Amino acid sequence: MRRILFADSEPNIRLLCREELEDEGYEVQVAGSGGEIVRLVDTFKPHLVIMEVLLPDMSGLEAGRMVKGTTKNTRIIFFSHGRPPQDLAAWGGDAYVPKTPDLEPLKKTVRYFCELNSGSH
Secondary structure (H helix, E strand, O other): OOEEEEEOOOHHHHHHHHHHHHHOOOEEEEEOOHHHHHHHHHHHOOOEEEEOOEOOOOEHHHHHHHHHHHOOOOEEEEEEOOOOOOOHHHHOOOEEEEOOOOOHHHHHHHHHHHHHOOOOO
């Protein structure tokens, strides 16, 4: 089973996305801060990290760099309002999905990366 770490500062969004991704058949852990992301990447060993850009203790961009520094095989999707970072790869990002009420674009991107990396981890 593919493991996903979903991080967002809003508890309701964490709950909704966790349920949606679990319904898709993924094992999901959630985090509410960059510090939690870094800790859970080490213990949960996710295949994919989905994170908001604006987190309470550090930016998702900083957390993305830290995750990529720890593990090169973990893919990162930034899921946030606004425009994507100018240099997504420099911050560890593999994709950017705009945060909207329609979660289908996020789920489609998750399926793509989970299928792409089905041989790793």
